[in-house]
Amino acid sequence: MTTPQSSPTADQVVAAPTYLADIRFFFRPQDVEHMAAKGIDLGTYDGVKTSALSIYAQTAPPNPQMPPDTAGHWSAERSQTFKNWIVNGYPLGTATPPAPAPPAAQPPARLRKEVTALSDPEFQLLTTAFTGMMARDPSAPDSYFALAGQHGLPRRWCLHHEDRFNPWHRQYLLDFEDALRSVPGCAQVTLPYWDISTALPERLQHPPFDRYVLPADPGAAATPHPVTGFFPYTTQRYPLATIAQNLKDFGVLDDITTSLKQSLWGSFNVSGYQDFSIQAHDGGHGSIGPTMGNQDVSSFDPVFWFFHCNIDRLWLSWQTRVHGTTLTGFRTTLGTDTDWLTTPFNALPPFSRTADQTIETEVSYDRLDLVSPAEGALENLSGSIDAARTFAFRSSDPVSVRVKGIDRLNIPGSFVVSLLADGEPVAKRYFFQPDDPRRCATCVKHGIVNIDFRMTQDQLLDRTLSVRIDVPGHAGIGTAFPLAQAGNPTVNARLLVQEA
Known part of the structure; x- marks a missing residue:
C-alpha cells in the first residue's frame, strides 16, 4: 500500500x-x-x-x-x-487519494471476501467453523457464547463512541477469526463481510447463520449487577424489506458515503471519519433487528460478525484513501488528540494488543471502496475556519444540523433521534447502547452525546423544524422520550464551509 x-x-x-x-x-x-x-x-x-x-x-x-x-x-x-x-x-x-497500488507479490495472510463471493467449498468451511464454535461448551473461552459475550453481556468490554472503537472491533474480529480457525479442519477460514449496500444475502438466512439460541444466561454473570430478561433467548431479525427500509430511514448508506469522503479522522461527536463511521455503525445495528439493536446481546446474532467485518473493510478503505495504513501516516490525519495511541490510553481490554498496534493490519479484503486521484481530493468541510484563511461555500453545500447535549444515561436503551420539518420526519439517526447505560463504564465516560445530520438546504428552508427522541425497545410505555429527561438538548445548524 x-x-x-x-x-x-x-x-x-x-x-x-x-x-x-x-x-x-x-x-x-x-x-x-x-x-x-x-x-x-x-x-x-x-x-x-x-x-x-x-x-x-x-x-x-x-x-x-x-x-x-x-x-x-x-x-x-x-x-x-x-x-x-x-x-x-x-x-x-484536503487529502488526495493515492494511485492504485500494484498487485501484492505475496498472497495476503488473511483475505476476507464478500460472503456471496465465497466458493461453495469456502462457504462450507465457514459453516463448519461456525457450527463447531457454537457446539463448544459455553464456559470454554473459545466458544461462540463466550466470545460473543465479550461485546455485551456479560463482559461489556466493548468501547463504543470513542477513538478506540474501530481498533477494538478490528482486534475482536481477529480473535473471533482465530477461534473459528481452531475448529478442526478450519485452519484457513476467514470471516467474510456483508456489504450492507446490498440486501442481506440468502446464505445468511439459513443455519447456522440465521439465529442463535443462547445456551446459558448471559446476564447472570454480569458485574457488578446481574441482568435479567435474556434467558431463554433466541436472536431475532426484521424481515428483509424492513431492514432495507430502516437502512434508508436511518441514513446509514449516506453516513458511510460521507465518512469515506473525510480527509481527517476527527472524533466522535465532532467531525471527520470517526463521527460518521460510528453513526453508520449505530444505524446499521438498529436496522437489522431487535437483537442487533441492543448492545447487551447484539453480538450473539451471527450476522454481527459479517456486519462488523464490513465496518472494518470500510475503515481500511478510508485508511487507504488518506495514506493512513501505517501508524505514521494515520497520525497525520489526527488533530491534537493522539493520546489514545500511546500507553496507557491505548489499551483495548481484554485484548493484549493496543490501539496503535491495530493501525497496520495483516488483513486484506477482496474489494476496498477507493477513489482514484483523478476524482479529486477528499473534503474537509467545517462549521468554522480561521479568519486568516480564505473560505467558500456554495448553494450546493450541505447544512450541518446537530442535536447537541443528549444525556444518553437517562434513556433506557438504544434510541432514535428524528429531525422533523413541518411535523414530518426528514431524517433519522439511531443511537446504539445497552438497556441500562448507567451500568456501562464506557457509556458513563461519554454520557453526553450529539447526533449529526447533513441536510440539503432545500430540505430545511422555510420550514418549521423540531426534534423527537424515541426508544423503540420500550413500546409498552410509549416510545416517545421526553426531551427534558434527555438533558434538554439544543439544536445547532450551520452552513458548512471549506478553504477556498
Missing part, C-alpha cells in the same frame, strides 16, 4: 501546498520518532505548524542540520515548497 512518504509532489516546487496534500509526506517515520524523543512533534498538523520556522531553518539546503543522515536531506524544491506553506498561512487542505 502507498506509504505517507510516497507523495508524487515531494520533490517538485508546489506554489500552494497544503498539509494534507503535500507537507505531511516530507517526514519519514524515523524523522518523526527521532524528533519525538526531543519533544518535537513532526507527525501531526499542529506539531508541524508549531515548529514550522525551526523546521525550515534546520532543513534548508545547502547546509541542513536535520535530518542527521545525508539520505534524508531535503532538496531545494522541497524546502521551497515548505517555505511556500509557511508564507501562505499553514493551510490544512
Whole structure:
C-alpha cells in the first residue's frame, strides 16, 4: 500500500501546498520518532505548524542540520515548497487519494471476501467453523457464547463512541477469526463481510447463520449487577424489506458515503471519519433487528460478525484513501488528540494488543471502496475556519444540523433521534447502547452525546423544524422520550464551509 512518504509532489516546487496534500509526506517515520524523543512533534498538523520556522531553518539546503543522515536531506524544491506553506498561512487542505497500488507479490495472510463471493467449498468451511464454535461448551473461552459475550453481556468490554472503537472491533474480529480457525479442519477460514449496500444475502438466512439460541444466561454473570430478561433467548431479525427500509430511514448508506469522503479522522461527536463511521455503525445495528439493536446481546446474532467485518473493510478503505495504513501516516490525519495511541490510553481490554498496534493490519479484503486521484481530493468541510484563511461555500453545500447535549444515561436503551420539518420526519439517526447505560463504564465516560445530520438546504428552508427522541425497545410505555429527561438538548445548524 502507498506509504505517507510516497507523495508524487515531494520533490517538485508546489506554489500552494497544503498539509494534507503535500507537507505531511516530507517526514519519514524515523524523522518523526527521532524528533519525538526531543519533544518535537513532526507527525501531526499542529506539531508541524508549531515548529514550522525551526523546521525550515534546520532543513534548508545547502547546509541542513536535520535530518542527521545525508539520505534524508531535503532538496531545494522541497524546502521551497515548505517555505511556500509557511508564507501562505499553514493551510490544512484536503487529502488526495493515492494511485492504485500494484498487485501484492505475496498472497495476503488473511483475505476476507464478500460472503456471496465465497466458493461453495469456502462457504462450507465457514459453516463448519461456525457450527463447531457454537457446539463448544459455553464456559470454554473459545466458544461462540463466550466470545460473543465479550461485546455485551456479560463482559461489556466493548468501547463504543470513542477513538478506540474501530481498533477494538478490528482486534475482536481477529480473535473471533482465530477461534473459528481452531475448529478442526478450519485452519484457513476467514470471516467474510456483508456489504450492507446490498440486501442481506440468502446464505445468511439459513443455519447456522440465521439465529442463535443462547445456551446459558448471559446476564447472570454480569458485574457488578446481574441482568435479567435474556434467558431463554433466541436472536431475532426484521424481515428483509424492513431492514432495507430502516437502512434508508436511518441514513446509514449516506453516513458511510460521507465518512469515506473525510480527509481527517476527527472524533466522535465532532467531525471527520470517526463521527460518521460510528453513526453508520449505530444505524446499521438498529436496522437489522431487535437483537442487533441492543448492545447487551447484539453480538450473539451471527450476522454481527459479517456486519462488523464490513465496518472494518470500510475503515481500511478510508485508511487507504488518506495514506493512513501505517501508524505514521494515520497520525497525520489526527488533530491534537493522539493520546489514545500511546500507553496507557491505548489499551483495548481484554485484548493484549493496543490501539496503535491495530493501525497496520495483516488483513486484506477482496474489494476496498477507493477513489482514484483523478476524482479529486477528499473534503474537509467545517462549521468554522480561521479568519486568516480564505473560505467558500456554495448553494450546493450541505447544512450541518446537530442535536447537541443528549444525556444518553437517562434513556433506557438504544434510541432514535428524528429531525422533523413541518411535523414530518426528514431524517433519522439511531443511537446504539445497552438497556441500562448507567451500568456501562464506557457509556458513563461519554454520557453526553450529539447526533449529526447533513441536510440539503432545500430540505430545511422555510420550514418549521423540531426534534423527537424515541426508544423503540420500550413500546409498552410509549416510545416517545421526553426531551427534558434527555438533558434538554439544543439544536445547532450551520452552513458548512471549506478553504477556498
